[in-house]
Amino acid sequence: MRISCASLLSSKVGVDTEDCVDEGTEGEEVGHTPYRVGRGHRRIRQSLTDFGIVVTYMSDFPNWFQTIESNFRHVFPVPVETEFHALQLGVFTGDASLWIAENLLRHPDSTLTDVDTWQGSDETPHHELDFGKVEAFYDARLAPWLSTATVEKNKMTTREWFRSFPTITDAFDLIYIDADHTAAGVLEDAVNAHPLLKSGGVLAFDDYGWTSGIGVHEEPRLGIDAFLAVYGNKYETIGVGWQVWLRKL
Numbered sequence: 001m002r003i004s005c006a007s008l009l010s011s012k013v014g015v016d017t018e019d020c021v022d023e024g025t026e027g028e029e030v031g032h033t034p035y036r037v038g039r040g041h042r043r044i045r046q047s048l049t050d051f052g053i054v055v056t057y058m059s060d061f062p063n064w065f066q067t068i069e070s071n072f073r074h075v076f077p078v079p080v081e082t083e084f085h086a087l088q089l090g091v092f093t094g095d096a097s098l099w100i101a102e103n104l105l106r107h108p109d110s111t112l113t114d115v116d117t118w119q120g121s122d123e124t125p126h127h128e129l130d131f132g133k134v135e136a137f138y139d140a141r142l143a144p145w146l147s148t149a150t151v152e153k154n155k156m157t158t159r160e161w162f163r164s165f166p167t168i169t170d171a172f173d174l175i176y177i178d179a180d181h182t183a184a185g186v187l188e189d190a191v192n193a194h195p196l197l198k199s200g201g202v203l204a205f206d207d208y209g210w211t212s213g214i215g216v217h218e219e220p221r222l223g224i225d226a227f228l229a230v231y232g233n234k235y236e237t238i239g240v241g242w243q244v245w246l247r248k249l
Contacts, residue, residue, distance in 0.1 A: 061134060065095030068206070071243055072099060075202060079103045084110040087172045087196065089158045089189050090179030090206075091116035094138040101145045104174070112145070113172075115154045115161045115179070158185075162192040170198040178206035183216065186223030194231060197248050203235065205244040 084104050091097060091114045100112050118135035135155075145151035154161050158179045175193045177186065186205065197203055205224050212218040224244055228235075238245035 061093050061129070061137060063093075063095055065099070068243055069099060071204075071239070071245065072096075072103075075204075075238060075245055076104060079106055080110070081106050083107045084174070085172050086112045086174040086176070087193070088112065088114050088176045088178070089116075089161075089193070090177070091118075091138060093134055094142050096176060096178075097138070097142055097151060100174075101142065101151055105145070105150055110150065112151045113154065114142075114151060115156065115158055117157055118155055158189050158192070165196075169195045170201075171196045172201060173198055174202045174204070176204045176206070181207060181210070181212070181220050182218050183220065183222035183226070186220045187226050188223075190223070190227040190231075194234075194248075199248055201248050202238070203246045203248060207242070208240065208244045209242040 080103070084107060086100050086104060088096060088100070094114070097112060097114055104110065105112060118131050118138070120129060120131045120134075139146070139153075142151050142153070146153060156164075175197050177189050177193065179189055180186065190203070190205070193203065205220060207220050208224055209221070210219060216222045228244075235246040235248055238247055
């Protein structure tokens with residue numbers, strides 16, 4: 001199956017990124033785009049060994065990023081060579097971190113700020129995961145960027161991070177929200193993130209289509225809708241589907 005990568009932005013069904021074709025490439029496979037798809041996976045193997053971690057990538061830990069990676073490529077159609085600063089709320093094993101580091105942080109002054117507790121949540125998929133190993137996996141695969149402070153790891157709640165961050169507006173070019181999945185938590189993160197995003201910057205929410213099975217207040221959608229009800233006139237919509245992507249005016 002071959003499907004436009006851009007079309008996945010409005011899809012609620014995950015499609016392996018190897019099966020999508022970038023727009024305007026005359027059917028060129030994703031692996032032949034200028035993106036560094038998969039190169040980091042090879043480079044981190046030695047780091048994982050050095051950290052004493054025996055793990056098979058995409059085997060021991062779920063990789064939810066693979067179903068939405070095409071959205072990142074759609075919003076950022078070519079790798080970014082200029083200075084770029086990203087904030088990611090909710091990190092897990094660092095699948096998105098790795099993609100951002102390889103494709104958006106090519107300028108020597110570019111940075112990614114990662115925030116996560118690495119303690120998991122009450123969501124069912126987290127119950128059987130050892131988050132000590134999840135964090136160690138993140139540390140190992142991001143080691144080349146963590147060691148140079150290109151990626152900054154912050155082990156804390158998003159609320160704690162916002163309280164500690166200096167009062168600086170227009171600090172980030174991209175803010176990706178995938179932390180607390182409760183409606184209240186998502187709304188709080190979005191409101192706190194808004195002044196930190198540059199005009200023209202991208203604000204993205206994951207799991208707009210996710211359902212908890214225990215009520216809408218435990219799901220991101222209500223929080224995202226509430227944010228849009230108040231701040232919607234300050235953004236243009238890039239795409240809405242399983243995720244919501246916005247550009248600040």
